Amino acid sequence: MATIVILGAGLGGVMMAYEMREKARDEDTVILVSDKPEFQFTPSNPWVAVGWRKPEQIKVDLKRPLAKKNIEFKPTAAKQLIPSDNRLELEDGSTLGYDYLIIATGPELAFDDIEGLGPNGFTHSICTTEHAASANAAFENFSKDPGPVVVGAAQGASCFGPAYEFAFMLDTELRRRKIRDKVPMTYITPEPYIGHLGLDGVGDTKRLLESELRDRHIKWITNAKITRIEKNTINIEEVDSAGAVANSHIIDHKFSMILPAFRGVKAVRDIEGLVNPKGFILTDKHQQNEKFTNIFAIGVCIAIPPVGKTPLPVGVPKTGFMIESMATATAKNIADIINGMAPSAEATWNAVCLADFGDGGVAFVAMPQIPPRNVNWAAEGKWVHLAKVGFEKYFLGKVRKGQTEPFYEKVVLDLMGMKKIKS
Numbered sequence: 001m002a003t004i005v006i007l008g009a010g011l012g013g014v015m016m017a018y019e020m021r022e023k024a025r026d027e028d029t030v031i032l033v034s035d036k037p038e039f040q041f042t043p044s045n046p047w048v049a050v051g052w053r054k055p056e057q058i059k060v061d062l063k064r065p066l067a068k069k070n071i072e073f074k075p076t077a078a079k080q081l082i083p084s085d086n087r088l089e090l091e092d093g094s095t096l097g098y099d100y101l102i103i104a105t106g107p108e109l110a111f112d113d114i115e116g117l118g119p120n121g122f123t124h125s126i127c128t129t130e131h132a133a134s135a136n137a138a139f140e141n142f143s144k145d146p147g148p149v150v151v152g153a154a155q156g157a158s159c160f161g162p163a164y165e166f167a168f169m170l171d172t173e174l175r176r177r178k179i180r181d182k183v184p185m186t187y188i189t190p191e192p193y194i195g196h197l198g199l200d201g202v203g204d205t206k207r208l209l210e211s212e213l214r215d216r217h218i219k220w221i222t223n224a225k226i227t228r229i230e231k232n233t234i235n236i237e238e239v240d241s242a243g244a245v246a247n248s249h250i251i252d253h254k255f256s257m258i259l260p261a262f263r264g265v266k267a268v269r270d271i272e273g274l275v276n277p278k279g280f281i282l283t284d285k286h287q288q289n290e291k292f293t294n295i296f297a298i299g300v301c302i303a304i305p306p307v308g309k310t311p312l313p314v315g316v317p318k319t320g321f322m323i324e325s326m327a328t329a330t331a332k333n334i335a336d337i338i339n340g341m342a343p344s345a346e347a348t349w350n351a352v353c354l355a356d357f358g359d360g361g362v363a364f365v366a367m368p369q370i371p372p373r374n375v376n377w378a379a380e381g382k383w384v385h386l387a388k389v390g391f392e393k394y395f396l397g398k399v400r401k402g403q404t405e406p407f408y409e410k411v412v413l414d415l416m417g418m419k420k421i422k423s
Helices: 011-023 042-049 063-068 129-144 161-176 205-215 320-338 382-401 408-416
Strands: 003-007 029-033 038-040 059-061 072-074 078-082 087-090 095-097 100-103 149-153 185-188 218-221 224-229 233-239 245-252 255-259 295-297 351-356 361-367 375-380
Touching: 003 011, 011 029, 011 100, 011 320, 042 129, 042 161, 042 351, 042 382, 059 063, 059 382, 063 072, 063 382, 100 320, 129 255, 149 161, 161 185, 161 205, 161 255, 161 351, 205 218, 205 361, 205 375, 224 255, 295 320, 320 351, 351 382, 361 382
Parallel strands: 003 029, 003 100, 029 072, 100 295, 149 185, 149 255, 185 218
Antiparallel strands: 038 059, 078 087, 087 095, 224 233, 233 245, 351 361, 361 375
16 A cells, blocks of 8 residues: 655646545545635636626635545645655644655746746736735726836746736726726836746747737837836846846836746755756656655746757746646556556646637647757637636536546547647
């Protein structure tokens, strides 16, 4: 009998729990540990921030669906991992032993990297549903007395799609409220060009996203390093291709949403051999840590080197399709090890992204996510918005029912009508 613990109940952790329960033996124990009692569908957070969803609409209480699948659930945050003892200390004072551990925590949000950044400073976030709800409350107040808006990402960020989404959704909502003419908008990003996305672009994302920004009268600054944020201003150094300061900007803002850089969570961050200097989990091609071979990791918490050199730090995103393939491979590898075989499954690391702009959107497919690619494709249209709405409904339904078939590979491609380009 083996005890398999999954740390983190986000998109990756919940998929991992269902996959692992299916692959594990009946006598094995599967335990999911989370810092909250519910699953939050992170891709819908931008909708919450503009008021198109209520927080409760994108949450699922996990107790019942996990119990139906014979998965134990501990809604208690992790305090410290002790890998040498195969145990996890929890914030409630209890300790959880394991034979195998799968880390799927997602990141810690590094707001403290920049003075004035984040919900405790002068900008908003859509990284969590709670942050998105707070941003929506601020947006409603802002709408009564509108002014300049700044949206974007800080240097070191590795998740750019939601920032583009939010900028365009905000534009859509402001036009619906007939106050867009009162709101100058600026998009700021450390990307070397619009549409880089941490992936050196996918298909024609540079042209597509630049066109959207122009059409919506949103100015932009690339290679933007935020130095300080104050109540009414954001201070930026714009660097050149060598990273030297080429220009300085002080941008007025009355409402802003800036995605932060990520780092590993505190419970695992300083463990030698497990993590890199930023606290991200080191894994091999089987999602397995080389020093602590009974520890695996999936999703945003793993270490991936950047795609090429950029003037400012730009991380690689871990998209849902990619995370799903990590979960599938990890479940198979742990099951194989338990049954006396060597791990052999590898994640495909393909990317399918639906970026909803409220009244349209851009979709891209990168197979594999990191170039060179077999498939490198992007397209735009109103159908992207409809596809994302349909996918949200489908995904939340599967989480509630505890169903285990691949979400992204089978469903997203169907929604987008892309089977013809599948590699």
